Structures are given as structure tokens and as C-alpha cells.
Amino acid sequence: MTNALPLIWPAMxxxxxxxxxxxxxxxxxxxxxxxVRGWRPAGSGALAGLAILAVIVVALGPIxxxxxxxxxxxxxxxxxxxxGMRWLRKAILRSAGVIPLHDETLTFANExxxxxxxxxxxxxxxxxxxxxxxxxxxxLEGLEVVFIxxxxxxxxxxLVSASAGAVLACLLVVGVGFIVHRPLARVPENTLKFxxxxxxxxxxxFWTGEGLGVPWPGEDLAIIGFAGLFLVVSAAAVAVARRxxxxxxx
Amino acid sequence: xxxxxxxxxxLVGMFVDDGALALAIVTAVISAAMVxxxxxxxxxxxxxxxxxxxxxxxxxxxxxxGRR
Numbered sequence: 001m002t003n004a005l006p007l008i009w010p011a012m013x014x015x016x017x018x019x020x021x022x023x024x025x026x027x028x029x030x031x032x033x034x035x036v037r038g039w040r041p042a043g044s045g046a047l048a049g050l051a052i053l054a055v056i057v058v059a060l061g062p063i064x065x066x067x068x069x070x071x072x073x074x075x076x077x078x079x080x081x082x083x084g085m086r087w088l089r090k091a092i093l094r095s096a097g098v099i100p101l102h103d104e105t106l107t108f109a110n111e112x113x114x115x116x117x118x119x120x121x122x123x124x125x126x127x128x129x130x131x132x133x134x135x136x137x138x139x140l141e142g143l144e145v146v147f148i149x150x151x152x153x154x155x156x157x158x159l160v161s162a163s164a165g166a167v168l169a170c171l172l173v174v175g176v177g178f179i180v181h182r183p184l185a186r187v188p189e190n191t192l193k194f195x196x197x198x199x200x201x202x203x204x205x206f207w208t209g210e211g212l213g214v215p216w217p218g219e220d221l222a223i224i225g226f227a228g229l230f231l232v233v234s235a236a237a238v239a240v241a242r243r244x245x246x247x248x249x250x
Numbered sequence: 251x252x253x254x255x256x257x258x259x260x261l262v263g264m265f266v267d268d269g270a271l272a273l274a275i276v277t278a279v280i281s282a283a284m285v286x287x288x289x290x291x292x293x294x295x296x297x298x299x300x301x302x303x304x305x306x307x308x309x310x311x312x313x314x315x316g317r318r
Binding site: 078081085086089090092093140147201205209212213215217230234236243 | 260261264265266267268271272275276279282283286293294296297300301304305307308309311312313315316318
């Protein structure tokens, strides 16, 4: 096993940026719930989601410790490739104007309208439904954060730095969200997704190769090279797929 | 049951959005694994197959989506 030092900052940065995106998405839904039904169901749902996430993390730790390192790296590497390249593909298509950019304000409006419609249909169960919406948003976005943190630190001793990046991002988003009390629509989400997609894909290639027994030149530093390759190919892909703004699919 | 199925769908959706891209990535990994097994004296060849396979899969997937 090689020294984890070169991986600490990339792992922390990737976890921070990815968690920033996920936390912004979760915050939008929690804020929509709070706007329609108040902070009680929104907060209870969010806290329940966080509690389930904590149980998952506590349960997963000892299980992952028992998996042989090469197998763990291979499985995590493949999952990272699937996850990271999915993000990267979407970010490329958004940058090229093939699909529209993600709009937090629109998501907030849709969630609010849906909750109001539910209120019209069934007032009695609304607090429960509102709490469930908040719970689901925190759990689903949080699961992605947990996966990213675990994947970035698979067998490399970077769990603390990746976790610190994720926690910092979540605290930042929650703090700003509480202050401005509206969706963080000005966060450059696609740029973040583009950067994170590149980093996660680079980590994915690295772990998968390690799992297959490939001795990468430069060891951990090879990740930076892979990130550079993904950046060049992604920029080329944006240029190839670029569409005039008027043609963007709605 | 409905909620469980929905949760499972969301979980799979975390990793698979475009089925063709996911299949191409898995194919690149399997190809690299086969090369690693068949040419154990040159493991970097398997690494090359993995890197080029993933980059190619991404480029082709974007080009295909751009033409739709």
C-alpha cells in the first residue's frame, strides 16, 4: 500500500464539492416542505433521514473492513466509474446545451406546488407526507454523500479528510440556507458537477485498475493524470455536442 | 412494497442513468480484466484498455445523446 498523503486533498476537495451539490438539492426540498407546512415536519423528516444515514454508516464500516482490499477497490472503483461518469455525462450535456440546466428555483416551485396539491386533497395526513418528503430528500441525497465519502477513502486512510470535506459542505449549505431562507439557486451546480464528475471518474479508473492489479505509474499521482485526460475528453465532448441555445430541449 | 421498489429504483438510479453508458463502462472493465488475466506480464496494457475504454465510452455516449 502506498502513502495516502497525495490523496488527502483531492479526496477532501471531491467530497466537499460533491456534498455541496447534494446538500443544495436536499435543502431545496426541505425548504419547500418548511414553506408549506412549517419547520416541524421539515425538521423531523430531515433529522430522521440523518439518523438512518448514521445507522447505515455505522453498519457499513465493520462490513467493509472485512472485505479483501483488492476486491473492495474493484467493486468501489466500478461503482465510482458508473456514478462519476453518469454525473460527468449529464454535466457535459448541460454545458453543451443538449439538456437544460438544473434549476433549484424551479425544483422549489414544483415541490411547493405538489405539497399544496396534497394539502388540498388530504389535509389530515399532510404533516406526515411533508415529513416523509423531507426525510426522502435528505436520505437519498445523503446516501450519495455517504457513497462518495466511502468510495473516495476505500482502503487508503483518507476517510477523515473525505468526511471532513463532506461535513464542511453540509454545514456551509445548511448555514447559508438558514440565513437566506430560500433555495441556493446561484450555486454554479453544473460547474461543480462537471468538476466532481471528472474527479470521481479519475478515482474510479484508479481504484478499478488497482483492483485488477495494475501498477499505475506514479502510484497515487496517476489520479491527477486521469483527471486531466477526463477533462480534455469532456471539453472535446462539449464542443462536439454543443447546440445553439434555441434548440435546448425543455 | 411500492416504497421498497421505489427505494430500489432510486438506488440503482444513483449509478445507472443511461443504460448504454453503464454497459459500455462494464464492458471496458471486463475487457481490462481479461487482458490482465491473459497478459499478466504486462499489467499496464490492461490499465490502458481500462482508461481508453472509459474515455471512449463517455465520448460515444455524449455524441449519441447529442444527435438525438
